Amino acid sequence: MTAEVHQLPYASRLLLFLTVVAVGVKWTEPSVAAAGDAPPGKIAIVGAGIGGSSVAHFLQQHFGPQVQLDVYEKDTVGGRLATVTVNKQQYESGGASIHSLNLHMQDFVKLLGLKHRRELAGKSAIFNGEQLVLEETDWYLLNLFRLWWHYGMSFLRLQMWVEEVMEKFMRIYKYQAHGYAFSRLEELLHSLGGDTFVNMTQRSVAESLLEVGITQRFIDDVIVAILRASYGQSVLIPAFAGAMSLAGAQGNMWAVEGGNKLVCSGLLKLTKANIIEAAVSAISLHSSEGKTFYQVHYEDEEGQGSSFYDIVIIATQLHDSKSSITFQNFDPPIAEFPGIFHTTVSSIIHGYLNSSYFGFPDPKLFPFASILTADAPTIFFNSMDNICPVNISGTFRRKQPQEAAIWRVHSRHPLEKQELKTLFRSYYSVQVTEWQACPDYGSVKTLPPIVLHDNLYYLNSMEWAASSMEMAAVAAKNVALLAYNFWYHDLGKIDQKDLMHKVKTEL
Template structure:
């Protein structure tokens, strides 16, 4: 049938269909350019997830002023690299496991470790090679507290793990509170770990002797930190932890390559809105930066910030935004000094008369003693170890890692070590100071198409949380770009999607 024979009604229907299809095509066009600021695990995984969501045509630029990997970093000691940043991966860290498998990386060969607890005067607990010995010791002093703890932690993490299913189905959240509410964990932000555990029947002595040493090594605080980050800390105290062969920073480098993003070695100094030259209703974002070749700028449809917007960590200014966006959000990041010492331990410092040749404790945790100069002391292996490698006894010179709130004095180092061949110091503004109640976290959405990965750190800071946030932000960007509001901040997801999940 020719067009001339079509009725006016048919032409109208055809015209409406064509207009509708054209409008749909226009709405579904991907963005042309996306910027990611920061190339740590948050920024690199954001680039990877953005590529998955928006496809091959979008150009992704990743800005990094320092080293790719961010707070995953290594330090070279006498020809061998050692983790000096984020160190361990939990068996339930599904995003990180996916990255390692997709990138063809492998877990580092397992190195056997043994734990002891030090109160500043003596070792109050030493782990045995024999399970039954450890069982009897813990049962005698703490009853069933220590055996209830793994189930208590896994119960909370089990609920949190529903986030992976929500993300698989494309759901996203515009705030940390909304995300944690969806996994029934929001109430843990405004109570302490101590309060939560006491309410569930754990004893004060168990919290002081066993729980606090764990939170001190991971977050430099006692059990008075917020309960959610406390649970994350306790998860890091379980078995099955691992690290990437060659260093965890390899994940960031691999994800950038896999995302086919362009790495721009430059410091972003400001962001502002810029009218679109194409006449589109939405403005573009102008990213101004300084690199080796001087100052420059580029325009983007979407911008992802994956570096902490806090004093001492970034100084990005924002102009032309309504409401205004602060350069620094309120709250403080906590300094943790990571010190590597190649030397021999002074056994008398630990208050033990054991021979150094017989002392095989690798991880020495500490109770909440203000007089102690460090939070933890651990004998560590390099990021590349041969199969069958074992940590040497304390009688041999080896690498010890210490976390402390302040740089260790020469006097302190002299007391802790019998001899030293070298000292390497790395201070970090490592994570927020987790003191509840948490009034409000920064938002994931800073502006229409401007998103903030590091908002998640105010709930808990670790590599997997950064990856969860990166996935959430990539989904937010996609859902908001395509107007899929039904995929954002939905209530009762578990109940409504029970059949689908």
Template sequence: MSAPRTIALLIFQLSALTLFGPVAIRSDEGLNLEDDNLPEIAIIGGGIGGTTTAYYLRKLFGNKASIDLFEAKQIGGRVSTVVVNGREYESGASIIHPRNQYMVNFTKLFGLRKREGHSEKLAIYDGKKFVFTGSKFNIATMAKMFWRYGMDVYNINSWVENILDKFERVYHHLEDGIAFSTVEGLLESMDASFVDLTKKTIREVLKEDGFSDLFIDELVTAGMRVNYAQGAEVHGFVGSVSLAGALPGLFSVHGGNRLVPERVLQASQVNYLPAEVTKVSLVRDHNNNVRYDLSFQHSDLPHGAEPMSVTKQYDVVVIAAPLHKRVSDIAFSGFPKPIRYAQEEFHRTVANFALGSANISHFGNYGMGDFPTAILCNNLDLFFNSFAQNTPVDFSSERDSMESEKGSVWKVFSSTPLSEEELSQLYEVHSKTSVVDWLAYPEYTPTETLPSFVLYDQLYYVNAIEMAASAMEMSAIGGRNIAQLAFNHWHGLFDKIDEIKDAPSHETPTSDKDEKKTEL
């Protein structure tokens, strides 16, 4: 069980939305979608965004389109697992909400089942003491929250529901074949106020709406730290996503969430190349049409083999990996002007897994049975963000217990690697340590500008959406949007780009009868 799942005991949750159905591929203006004028497409990156893009490009362009997907490491990207004591644990994106419709529908489509959970006891730690301690019983935890935070615990639900009522509109637009060329346009399609949320902090947004400092300093800040390793100074939109992602009902996939992008890629029936793309070069064909040369090196070479650069040409290129010098180092050449994209700083996150027992005495006078199983920190100066018991991706309550004679597996989130002295403050004893150190998401400060999904003609950037918020569902939305955008551009459906004629009604949920008609 992960600390992000634990914050489900706090308050809220990112829901979204009526079930998303099949893309309606229409013959607009006499368009013949069965013709042979199909693009050769390259996708760089095999995470949620890249595999979702591949899936919907295949749905839109059909089986005859040539689609290559490049991924130098593992499929899933930041959705990955780590092995501790012979069992796998989620090391990256760890939770899905039952109303995150892209992710949920993929799990249903591929027959993936939910992983079992277990009862947890949540606490918020300020570096000296637990300012809030919950219970293994949800009702008791909520009663304690009302006692400490008053009506803010109740009011945040209405606040989040208002956000979600607006957020869900993007699903209707995408289902109608509308695509967005900029992140700002995509947010505006939900509600114009969402762009304003990116220009101020979540602290400012909540204060304006009447929430108390105590609520923000403890519950909200603890949530931001466990989800984004940052505080209440993140911008308001990503803060809203974080707040909306924490109500009961969160789940993970049995066997690991990485199974979702793996199965999505298989269903896409694209050509998967285990290779690293090093350069994207703009070229022109004999008719002066834009094309791209991709230079890449295979990453699955036999031991000792010399890497050799290969070049292949494409009509459409989709970059589905962060364009950050410490994440992906892709060079661009042949363009009339330098390719410009968001030069955001990415936040370093370290996940430290160890088999052992918590150092209860470090946190106060507690008995083993009273000690929290998930500790979230609201003090930005502490060396760790969260400390929680975890269950393996194949956890079964009938077979597994949380404690063994060797202890249990705990995961610590921090912003830098932990020293032995710091580990000793958290663990009484520990062994079987495994560390995952990666750049997980952008630094989310208020911004006056949001990036474009279009880097150049027929050159797209899925991860632009991360400047709004980084989450599995957001990446899936980004991939779905890019697939529709590339399709609309290729077929000249410009009236379906950034043009919202009539806002669809979103007040009536999809009926059971309607749900039976909708599939991925």
């Protein structure tokens, strides 16, 4: 469903869709004195990416416009949704693609009066360092025949597996529409797919695919390429995260005209949130007359400051070693979050592709807009695609392969000069952005907490199940409902069992 960035390249029908112990953190139901019938006065949100901007919208939706929302963001609004400018045109350098089943993102676009960007068709291929092992054509039936000829029924078994997972995952929208929330990721996953979904966070996608009859060859040639393009990681990532990424292989992808980051700025403008350009350094717990509240300490250009809040939502990474937020006065203390984030380097390059590297000496004959890659020692990039600007006019056309075009290359490390010369005959400019794109799913095996303390929530814990823009929006809706239900003591809406039956009886 992503991220904010993890960065998704344009790859036609191969496009992509779209774990820490609960660290001993304990939480209790908020006391009556802490909430009462009065709504919270002030809520702090740390981070203004898609998660932070979404939760601001959902919080206002539930608590009402009278609640003051302060959003702390030290960098730019949008977080891992971002653009770079080449020749006075903007191009996505961060989270680029949204799946047609992403219902929250669809709703945001309608609410804000935004539009879907016009899509330009383009074919994709998979490169193994020596040759193209799979090439897309203009003929759908021929593509199916090639998949069957090379891989037998694997592609159909993959489709059936992914569709089964997604059918269950889509239940989350019904649950959230009825106001249900979950205090732990395990509870949320179990409500959607039972023990199967929870177990999918503990076992690899490769293991799960082999079990349903998908061949090792198909995994090595196709699945690896898709996961390298989406997460920059291997088929050893958890099966649930893998399923969310693979769901787009058969899906329709879209983007927002003008840039996906407009969703973030639009939601914050709509809620009239107070954006504070500062870095949060600490969150301290205080109590007075039985009421729990928080002091958010921050640093901006004018120095250090702090403010008090009834509720705090952390919509930024706590796991990354670069996180500088400390927690003060908590007993027991909030433990550190093990696990690291995976670095993805996005290089936006204006230049002439070296099609000979891919087996096409004549650049005019190179037919592909996107190249995915297998896992081979000679390959130094994960994927590359010929991208279009975020504003596409009716007369816009994709550059011919022999012309200078704008390419986005994803790699684990910044490209060296020799690597750039390998991919391009010549180039005019290179703009590099390093993203902490998504969790390194091999660094931990268990899921982090959502509730850190009474009225203190960690929205980005969802990334450790799967990372995408829609997963952040789903997490935001869950946290907003969780905060609302806890505040007003509606515990019947939290961590309920057999929700499918409950929802049906409420209709």
